[in-house]
Amino acid sequence: MKAIQISNKSPHLVNLPEPKGDGVKVNIRVASICSSDLHLMNNGWAENRILGHEFAGFTEDGTAVAIEPIVACGSCDFCDDGYHNHCSEQAQLFGVGLDGGMAESIIVPANILVPIPSGLAIENASLIEPLAVALHGLN
Template structure:
């Protein structure tokens, strides 16, 4: 089968055996590129496995599913509470530490399958994973309808956060760097009226500069939700402490009912079809791997979310 691996810090398409490991066999339909994939490729972080942790597909009995790529032992307290990312047996993410979804087939644990709601197109369901990240970030930051909210960053996670806020009927402003991001954000209900004194700032960038901007825009004793992942050392300037904000990092998602973030993310896509139209800017077959990753890395060139159409 066709699959994408990383060799010498470059994503390449290879012919590899169809997986025969224990689990449910999935015919992958859609797999998308995450910004973390690009950073990890540059750092040489991937081993000899198929990459891709945002994917959806079909089981052998025809069910359309999205896949939670974070696995767990299923026996510890963290797993019981749905926080597989804190599993006491250690962190394992499909597509990062083991085979993932940029392939024609993949096998996954049954517990990681999320059956799509009726009417949701499996071809856009790879977006459920980043939307679940956004949903979890809002939950961690304890965002309420009465809060004044600012999102800093209008890449895939920032826009996904905006989509989740709109779905929850919470108004928000957003800071977007590029014109095409501003257009997408406006379609997702964002405002651009910055005056500081926000109850909650969601930092979807994860840099020292964005944290400084968060501190400038937050009201005293407000909450800063950090959903953007930093790949370098972060610095906090002295002024950050003056307002005594809460800094609330967020990573991954809750994986257990009734708070399963993938379920809310799937419903956002089902109820708001324009979300996929706003997020997905480019589509490629697997054999377009080189162009796809180059496109995804060029945010200034118009890319938001780049998706592989696998089947």
């Protein structure tokens, strides 16, 4: 599988084994880059990491999905109250603590898949996460 991996504070196209493990395989169609990715790379905090927390693609059954980029425990008080970004068990973010979406495929927990409505082009779906951040700020 091809992926963009960071080494020596620079992005490199690499060939890696297909991801394995528990969860749902997503064949990534689109990934966005944001200033967080550049900040992580330029400061050396993403060494040997696949960047990307804004991405979308298709599951094995062809369902178009975006990804909620935080993997939380799902059982602490914060998670129970819907504040998984404050997870007591140290939630992980794709592209930071976990390899991200700048790859051909990824395995993710089923509970973070966000089905994409039929009227939304997959090419625009990686922008769902930054849009959600903006809407949360407005609310």
